[in-house]
Amino acid sequence: MSTSSEINDIEDGLSFQPRYDDSGLVTCVATDAGSGEVLMVAHMNAEALRKTIESGDAWYFSRSRNSLWRKGETSGHTQRVVEMRMDCDQDAIWIRVEQTGAACHTGRRSCFYRAVTPSDGGARLSFVDADRLFDPAKVYR
Amino acid sequence: MSTSSEINDIEDGLSFQPRYDDSGLVTCVATDAGSGEVLMVAHMNAEALRKTIESGDAWYFSRSRNSLWRKGETSGHTQRVVEMRMDCDQDAIWIRVEQTGAACHTGRRSCFYRAVTPSDGGARLSFVDADRLFDPAKVYR
Numbered sequence A, B: 001m002s003t004s005s006e007i008n009d010i011e012d013g014l015s016f017q018p019r020y021d022d023s024g025l026v027t028c029v030a031t032d033a034g035s036g037e038v039l040m041v042a043h044m045n046a047e048a049l050r051k052t053i054e055s056g057d058a059w060y061f062s063r064s065r066n067s068l069w070r071k072g073e074t075s076g077h078t079q080r081v082v083e084m085r086m087d088c089d090q091d092a093i094w095i096r097v098e099q100t101g102a103a104c105h106t107g108r109r110s111c112f113y114r115a116v117t118p119s120d121g122g123a124r125l126s127f128v129d130a131d132r133l134f135d136p137a138k139v140y141r
Helices: A004-012 A046-055 B004-012 B046-055
Strands: A026-032 A038-044 A059-062 A067-070 A079-086 A092-099 A114-119 A122-127 B026-032 B038-044 B059-062 B067-070 B079-086 B092-099 B114-119 B122-127
Touching: A026 B026, A026 B038, A038 A046, A038 A059, A038 A092, A038 B026, A038 B092, A046 A059, A046 A067, A046 A079, A046 B114, A092 B038, A114 B046, B038 B046, B038 B059, B038 B092, B046 B059, B046 B067, B046 B079
Parallel strands: A026 A092, B026 B092
Antiparallel strands: A026 A038, A059 A067, A079 A092, A079 B114, A114 A122, A114 B079, B026 B038, B059 B067, B079 B092, B114 B122
């Protein structure tokens, strides 16, 4: 358990103290610096966070590939960080980015290309802004 | 491991198939439907997601309190969902909300009231939009 003074320091202090989860990760939300659209949600470990802060380019940690990765290193669709914010309990990062091309590996501008609406006591998806800017089969071999 | 056809269905299908983590949670990003500002990052379990879809009010699952919670049930600072989106691999939700008052339990409009900037090979925080809209000591007893 955290003490009150530790919580106060994390929430109201100006010390950068990312609180990584059991896998050593924080959640990162990237939004388009122009439109405000949410482009993607991904994870950063300490090294990805450090490289992002130092370079101004977004780096992430891929849980599925278990590796550090610079956004756009394969596709060329990089993210330039305009502003980085930390949340109250320091376990989530928000970056406002200038996105080159598409943020999503499926070729869409944003990973959030489907809306969720109620349907028959459950929910269904529908495409919104789902045009592909690139063909993933050609970009990722 | 997922097969290619399962991945295709999850990424390019219109079937609502949230992929919960080992704790039964998906990540949810809430943004201000007007300004696009990221208000908070939290988690939903299947029940929180169902209640959010059914009611149009945001429900979350608190990991620290291990309980379901309707946003604003104590503070009155509710979130009305204007649009819900699902991401490519169906493990993250984006909701655009009409936020009553403040989203952050510290009393700020957004949980992201501190900017991160490089400093001496590391980073430091600085307050941005950090005015409190309410006094948490009075709201949460």
